[in-house]
Amino acid sequence: MPNILHRIGIEGTTSETVYQAVASREGIASWWTEKVTGESTVGSVLQFRFGKGGPDFQVLELAPPTRVRWKCVAGPEEWIDTRIHFDISQQDGETVLLFKHCGWRAEVEFMHHCSTQWAYFLIGLKQLVEVGQGRPYGPRFEPISHWSR
């Protein structure tokens, strides 16, 4: 099945800090969307909202400071049952975040959009940790297309 893959390297930080940015509700709200509700505990569901709705993810795994896994349980039809993997490691003097949004059923145009949009937010996560400001969906968000409105 097709997957969206990304990788960023973050300087001057630790795996623990990057883990908190993807594992805690407050962390995620600082780079993906400010509109997050729910609890980030294994088995619980996090609700993420954007302009036109958004996905709910069940938390499958929280393994500090290296791994987070989610499964989509509601939201855009194309996302249902897809999974998100965050993997954190130390490489070449920086903290590396590998990202995978896996289990797409087809390479639809929405998948193209989501791939670019994930990269935008993940580069924002790097900026959040390095300079203190991300660009989550909210006042600082800059759309990559009309799809983002």
Add this chain to the structure above:
Amino acid sequence: MPNILHRIGIEGTTSETVYQAVASREGIASWWTEKVTGESTVGSVLQFRFGKGGPDFQVLELAPPTRVRWKCVAGPEEWIDTRIHFDISQQDGETVLLFKHCGWRAEVEFMHHCSTQWAYFLIGLKQLVEVGQGRPYGPRFEPISHWSR
């Protein structure tokens, strides 16, 4: 085979302008890398260079103002024989660029990196057309990891 997919929407422009940005050497140099040599004609080879080398692409197709196709003929081992597709259309009052880097042989870590890096450059292409400045590899480039050095 795994593919990298992206999509951006560009406001206030035409398919012809976006086509020139991906079909002409001068256009590509304004958003991907300033170091481009060769001719952008069907059958010719374009050489793109970054900090650590870079790929050569043979131009397979130039169909103004909607389609450009390249095939990698030299460069990083993982890129050899992969193809780049640019497809341009009008949708919802904007010019949409669909991007595909297809034919990867495995979902290696380098593919994760390249996916995020392509998004960075393509969002720069949007900025180039909308506000007059991209961020190609060169003085305005901001690395997404040490891999980009």
